[in-house]
Amino acid sequence: MDQLPPLLDLLEENHSKAFIVLKDGRIAIEQYFGMFTQDSVWYWASAGKSLTSVLVGIAQQEGLLDIQAASSTYLGTGWTNCTPAQEAAITVRHQLSMTTGLDDGVPDTDCTDPACLQYLADPGTRWSYYNAPYTRLDGVISGASGQSINDFLLSHLTPGTGIGGLYLPVGYNNIFFSKPRMMARFGLLMLAQGTWNGDAILADENYYNAMITPSQALNPAYGYLWWLNGQSAFMLPGSQLVFPGTLMPNEP
Template sequence: MTFRPLLLALILIIHTAAAQQLYFPPLTGAQWDTLSPASLGWNTAAIPELYSFLESSNSKAFIVLKDGRIVLEKYFGTFTRDSNWYWASAGKSMTSFLIGIAQREGSLSINDTSSRWLGTGWTSLPLDKERKITVRHQLTMTSGLDDGVADDDCTLPGCLVYKADAGTRWAYHNAPYTLLDSVIHYAAGTTLNLFFINRVRSKTGMNGGYLRNGYNNVLYSTPRSMARFGLLMLNKGYWGTTAILDDTAYINAMTRSSQSLNPSYGYLWWLNGKNSYMVPGLQTVIPGPLAPAAPSGMYAAMGKNGQFINIVPEMGLVMVRMGDAPDNSLVPFLLNNDIWVRLNAVISGPSGADRPAAVPSFTLSQNFPNPFNPSTSMQVTLPQEAPAELRIFNALGQEAALLHSGVLAAGTHTFRWDASSFAGGVYLCRLQSEGVVRTIKLVVVK
């Protein structure tokens, strides 16, 4: 037996063993095995508080899988398990998976220049600068294109202008990502939707597809289909023993730090447990992990208004949330973390013995009014007396104001910021206390 077949046989054995530990629902029908929270030793008394929070934060669907089986499944209002909803930017993670399949099939390499598939002149950059951009840069949000243009969704060459050399600047920019749809189209010779349907949907029992909305292609599906994708990722690209993306190296690279500029970003996946992260629309580097209350090994597909798939390999968990925004916050990380605060109380069990490392519920509420001129207020809540710092940063990451530094008593405290002497624009308010970091965006309008 040559080395290549031996390696493939070994990989199949490994995935067969892993799949035997996980449950996969049938490809058709509504059957999906369940586990009761009590059978896992979870704290069932904490479930009503979790569901109450989800409802109050405008959730429509919530699912938790343990080793593939449904442990928690809740729908709110008129939403049901058969309702379809948009993934928003959580769909980016599916596109990354599809790019991996295209590379595995030999249709492209992520090290290809983007111009190979999009053609010369797909941007307004000088050709020497344009040729530096690769598919990998599109996957990692490091194209160097200016995200500060009037419409950062616009994929026309006139909207794609130079800001920095590719690979030297991280910025959350929709347009270069969206053009991965065209990369798949030209490299694989089929549409994004057909590629998704034939390579993933038909083999995993998912439903849904991409719908055009302006410049964007937006993925829609049921909540259970979202959970199926999470389970597929939990099993590293295999549906049971069926290979959907049999490229361990790509799967690992996709869900690990893809560059040093924002270590909390992989290939269109958000990563927890890193030393710092950046958020859309700002160049500020924020210390600490994305979701301090979540397990450090969690990685996530995250979209506008709180569309989440959280995968926790070390615990065999998949968590899905669909819904509307809970408030006027522009960053969904805060909601994701707040869900984990309450989910931890469930997973902990009555004794707390099984609880993953978690952080108490220190909260920084979204300021009101927002946008504002000249002043606004925000509230800080601490579950216990603790030292705390509340600082304001501008879009360059420079400290603009120190609102508090010192010990705060347990309870809720209101702070006011007068921005009359500051320029209009986006600012970041950061609470740091007992190793916990909370951030919100402030918008000064002048």
């Protein structure tokens, strides 16, 4: 514990707001900085993508959607600026794996208007970290379930786990906001392979395993909206280069 004060100082110097360490499912360290408290709310940024991936998996296990189905099954036709055949080839799985083939070279990569979602390559042949097709997964969940993504979370994830929060629109994006302990709970859920206190929340083992293993050969360091460390190669957002080695060599 002698090393804890310097660590907390480092976190504060780097403008951290909350720091939680869990051990055996219990809070071992919990520290807040500045005006931020246990009840303060903050945004998950792109970590919210991983939460969305879990919600898609729950929707599939409930029989509400099939990730191999065309995204237009749930979004309706005309959600892109592609030809009907090009659009019909894009599946929910392509959205999860960042391989829709839609052009990430548009001026605004957050724009979800159909005019912004333009064909560049056949789905599954090009990996690019592109926000807009991911954001449209909110519409996939809504179209499949008849619920908003917030209502779906509150009815399918919160009751079993206590994980709460809200997706809120920020420009074109839908950003997840919650209290810090909600993210800690989500981490526990994932470490327990989708179970909570012995209850299966994400019961589809095939989906869970696919989510946290390489989803395609183009970028082995990416699953279903999860970055994967320890792979043989990786790509980075905004680049088509493939780098040899693991994404973060000094991290788990």
